[in-house]
Amino acid sequence: MVTAQEHLLSLYQQVRSTTIGLTDGLTAEDMLLQSMEDASPAKWHLGHTTWFFEALVLDAYQPGYQRFNDQFHYLFNSYYESLGQRHPRPHRGMLSRPSLEQVMKFRLHVDEAMLSLLQSKELPNECWQRLELGLHHEMQHQELLITDQLHAFSFHHFHPIWKTLLHQPPVTSEAAPHSWVAQAGGLVPVGLSAERRIGDFAYDCETPIHQQYLRPYCLASRPVTNGEWLEFMTDGGYRDPQWWLSDGWACVNREGWQAPLYWQNKDDEWFRYTPHGLLPLDPDESVCHVSYFEADAYARWAGARLPTEFEWEVAARNYPIEGRCMEQGLWFPGKPLPGSDTALQHLYGNVWEWTQSPYLAFPGFEPLQGALGEYNGKFMCGQFVLKGGAFTSPEQLLRASYRNFFYPHQRWQATGVRLARYE
Amino acid sequence: MVTAQEHLLSLYQQVRSTTIGLTDGLTAEDMLLQSMEDASPAKWHLGHTTWFFEALVLDAYQPGYQRFNDQFHYLFNSYYESLGQRHPRPHRGMLSRPSLEQVMKFRLHVDEAMLSLLQSKELPNECWQRLELGLHHEMQHQELLITDQLHAFSFHHFHPIWKTLLHQPPVTSEAAPHSWVAQAGGLVPVGLSAERRIGDFAYDCETPIHQQYLRPYCLASRPVTNGEWLEFMTDGGYRDPQWWLSDGWACVNREGWQAPLYWQNKDDEWFRYTPHGLLPLDPDESVCHVSYFEADAYARWAGARLPTEFEWEVAARNYPIEGRCMEQGLWFPGKPLPGSDTALQHLYGNVWEWTQSPYLAFPGFEPLQGALGEYNGKFMCGQFVLKGGAFTSPEQLLRASYRNFFYPHQRWQATGVRLARYE
């Protein structure tokens, strides 16, 4: 039987090579682009995920380890105040040096040291925990690498194609209305135990288990589609303040939003930009790249609401973790599946689903000790929880308890909408 | 026995004259000041609260009512999109016209019409509801008038005195440490029924009653004092990122915060500016004019946390509504009271207490119909709930279920801190 440690060793190799695989089709120049402060260059993602293993595993657990380059600890630290000064986030796109080639050598150097370390017999449990965290950290950055790169490419007037699609899926307009799938509610445990075993990973912010009281509720059987979103637009959704939060309405007007991000209208036809280029808008696909403000306004317009993270988590627990994920290489959302009206579709993968839950500490939450305590806890203000994963998510990242989080105005992630209501 | 209607009639007269009483000591020039977009001139508060009765009561329920001046509906609408275009909020301080004298005439005109209307026998229930809402609305603006005016005066280099204090309270430094007062928690009902009777007022956002599960917890017996806050400062609290949320740390650095708002250091002595002028800082008084970011950082430094709004509400329900309120005319916080370690002090009045709860809809929340639905619901994003009231609050405004709310960076309200922890 494979031990948890053996599994992690194999996962290490897989995750690290998957990251590199994502950059197929990208040049060193592409990988230097930083389109906004929220996003980072692909090259920086490669360096930062590697720095994570060097700073938190090798420096601590590999006696005599020689760092590849001390300067990289200044360049590739993201936001860990306790790990020293760092290169300013808005200027990550100015790092032409180290070159992509140097960063690749840095990866090799660290990979060799890591594999050598991991084959030693007597590593303390915390080392394995940090390894596991580092792998999940890198999987998160895989997703960011895709969405950040797409955002950068969107500044090119001529819609570069990053990944060629061999078969472009046919555009359809056949989706049946969603049904409402009832959930019992009640006083239910949510979250996970803070006592984690290696191989059973979760972030600190998913813990501890605690009780939430839920009124009986329904979730829509599937996410909102592009076709449904077009109805909202046609009905003046982006021009009518009655649907919007006050901050959302200010944002719509300040930014001039009239459609989801990456949508373009040419001669009265809608298209949207994807890593596969500019594709015709498919009415049946799940809507994507909408902000919390838009998701919330849409729900109000539709006479419904967004689910809470707890409603989502409790309902999703019983479903298998399957869906359109990063590995499939189709980097756009899917369509409704034929099937029972009483089941929830597309819970995992496809599009991240905004919840109405602010990203907060669960009762009794204790951040990890030291630098790792900065991973999640200090972001618990002003952001909203998203659940389920997207076509940009590595499949192994996903679980019912996973809490993704973004600010309500952000929409460059693969974010969509599932409606909820009370019984 | 006094009917609810008779009570409202008497309350109307009291609230309206109290508002005017607050402006004692202010000139027409003082009452025109607008120091920032968040704040409004006192004169505008006088006009806006009056407009509320004209637009929502007299226009609807007084047949043949003649408005004082149609233009005032453009000038004194605050944020009701459904009630038409309005004067831009950042330019309220540009309204030298109408003059204060005209606004006072507007008040008289509306007061006469209101009193005449309210003496008629057959008013529909909704009219009484709107009247009651209008009175609570005006009480909220009484508090804002004080805090906005103080903020405006803080731009005067020479610390104008608005209200002379006959007896300046002695500075003391004798406060004993707070004790922890245990609360049972459990599955408890919070909030109020959406079915309200006249005379039993609550905002829509305080409804409906719903269940919350609370772990057993403790609240500090009293709010944090200035003396305790000075320890936080001396310990480098404003310079150490480990205590701060990421957004809070950015705010501290962007704004250059080193102490609560209105604190000034002269020759190594601390003072703080109040409506009574610049007073020596009293170590025993509750700390005031701190933001959520500061409250949260302080709590982390102190090894504790902020309470949730539900923890606060459940614990406070059993206490009488008494404390230092606006009517007492001492417009600064109080000091710890001698007494039992097992009771909570200063719950009502004194300083608003930040909770860790974002201002969100309760499950099943339904906003009021029409324009009044804009009163609360559209602000449910990005703000935090404060409980209990302050020295700036009209006493009748306060109740355990009252949910005040502000953004985490704001600190010009009379906001303080009470610590909490789990058992």
Add this chain to the structure above:
Amino acid sequence: MVTAQEHLLSLYQQVRSTTIGLTDGLTAEDMLLQSMEDASPAKWHLGHTTWFFEALVLDAYQPGYQRFNDQFHYLFNSYYESLGQRHPRPHRGMLSRPSLEQVMKFRLHVDEAMLSLLQSKELPNECWQRLELGLHHEMQHQELLITDQLHAFSFHHFHPIWKTLLHQPPVTSEAAPHSWVAQAGGLVPVGLSAERRIGDFAYDCETPIHQQYLRPYCLASRPVTNGEWLEFMTDGGYRDPQWWLSDGWACVNREGWQAPLYWQNKDDEWFRYTPHGLLPLDPDESVCHVSYFEADAYARWAGARLPTEFEWEVAARNYPIEGRCMEQGLWFPGKPLPGSDTALQHLYGNVWEWTQSPYLAFPGFEPLQGALGEYNGKFMCGQFVLKGGAFTSPEQLLRASYRNFFYPHQRWQATGVRLARYE
């Protein structure tokens, strides 16, 4: 015969009372408004011009003089770094205190002391020079008081009337095209001698006399009219980059300019806001409230150019100083006068005329010593010279050598356009 000193004494009384006269029709609230950093409240103008005499004359030359209030030296210093710290310019509108009444008392206090001082026999020459400068300074502020107050009133949606016009002038559309009035040019002296006698005032920046070589040139016989400006607008002038400086084009797009400041279109008719209220646009009047960028673009569109300050000064020297000035109380521009095609009209008063000359030191320029050296010299960067005066200018301010100056994007002064070309 009246001595220069006697003249100044009489001028002092006249200027000081004229300033107060300008505020007829304004309330204390009106006089507190500050609409932007560039502008100041009327009350502040009253205080600042008075401070000037106290700080630069009374403090220096009146032994035993008792200041009205030391704090006023902090509040009413404008930009004299050498005279100490001062209230931040963007917050002048926050000075509800001192009250207008207090500022009027300050004026009386200083006026009494000044009149007493000026009647003493043995004042040094520099004292008279400072007095004279102070009077011209106050006349400059008279003009600013009008334009700043108008700008502030323009934020009122309902167009307050400050000065009632008894007879509203008829709207006409009869102006003949301007003619070109030829000027010889050559090597000519411009500017004034730095040796000034009392009673023959000029600012330091108008000195010294120096030589400029001018090609033969022509000036338009009159300023551009509203009707001509409408042609520019109709021809797409505000939408075509070919007429604009690069910085001007950026400004047009950033600010959304489509017409001069204060113009409004209602139901296809043009109006413009003035101290006399919203008046129909008169095609024959000189265009006003245009920026340098607009003046320059118009000139290019018209196949002409703006004059240099030297071309203007040399041509204007031979004309009497007469025109529509502040004292006439018609606070909008005039119309072409019938008369010879070979003469220049409206050189003085009417509208300030933008020149293409940056505001620079004349060769050999020496600023005054001490604080007064900050009056002009430190602003010699990025601004353009305007000549001739406007309907807002006190008549005694005007002379051929006077150099007014503003930034190219500013248009809240009474600024218009006269065209020039080479022979």
Add this chain to the structure above:
Amino acid sequence: MVTAQEHLLSLYQQVRSTTIGLTDGLTAEDMLLQSMEDASPAKWHLGHTTWFFEALVLDAYQPGYQRFNDQFHYLFNSYYESLGQRHPRPHRGMLSRPSLEQVMKFRLHVDEAMLSLLQSKELPNECWQRLELGLHHEMQHQELLITDQLHAFSFHHFHPIWKTLLHQPPVTSEAAPHSWVAQAGGLVPVGLSAERRIGDFAYDCETPIHQQYLRPYCLASRPVTNGEWLEFMTDGGYRDPQWWLSDGWACVNREGWQAPLYWQNKDDEWFRYTPHGLLPLDPDESVCHVSYFEADAYARWAGARLPTEFEWEVAARNYPIEGRCMEQGLWFPGKPLPGSDTALQHLYGNVWEWTQSPYLAFPGFEPLQGALGEYNGKFMCGQFVLKGGAFTSPEQLLRASYRNFFYPHQRWQATGVRLARYE
């Protein structure tokens, strides 16, 4: 004898290959960096200078010419409104595509077509004029390429070295004080005739010849040195408002300037960053990377002034065009030369010398027709003229009449100071 046309053909080959030579030591990643809106990536400079020949020469004069890629006309147009829409300037650093390799192919494609075109016998004169303009345009961009790249590298914390210096020059501190070199002044012709022959190139803004009257004056024999600048700093030059223009003082405080750009103090020793890395500051070298605001403040502190562009041009006409230029590959300023006190040193090359002259049209200036008229004329507002060239300038760019121009706050060009005074 070589004809002007033959000379241009040879110059074409030289200029084009020199541009490529400048990029030695740069990677494709380096060449994508854009550090601010004012600067452009090196790759963009390569594309833009090539587009200039394609859009203005080949499209017009080569029948049947096939463009390399139509999209490049959107991507590489800089600011020519009359040549169509273009990629937004602030986002030039987002152009990872086309790749550097593609841009190099674009250069080859255009070079081949150009060489073929230029060998044909019957080209109209305007074609040669455009060719010549294109070459001078590219030489200007060579200079910008160096200064923009240096600015981009300055965001790297670890001071990348672009060009290795084989022999680092010794640091010295031996410079004698400058002498004053007297100039006669008088009514003198400046500028050049607008009638240009091929091979005798000048920009339109250097024309026409016109008369300027100059008072007798002196120029400093050499530019200000780093050592002299350190005295200014030590004397509190950056902290004392008396030396500064009002806009300059605001800039110093807003930007926190305490020294020239690229200066760094480590352990009380000064260094400055250059394309050759971080080098110790040499007191004898000419000071460089100072803004107009700093140059002007320094001159006032030194009891002198900046020269006018005309004073500089008239004095420099009689000197040979020689000095430290780009081709020498020493990309930092030089030191005083031993020699006569009566001669001017370092007029050409070394550092650009700020003049007090705003960049304006000469009397009678006519911009070129069509798109080329946008080259200079539309920038004649708010900028100051610099004379003489710098170590970053191609030698063939330089002549006494050349007018370089930048805004007074800009300091990323190789800009220094020569003092002037009147006799």
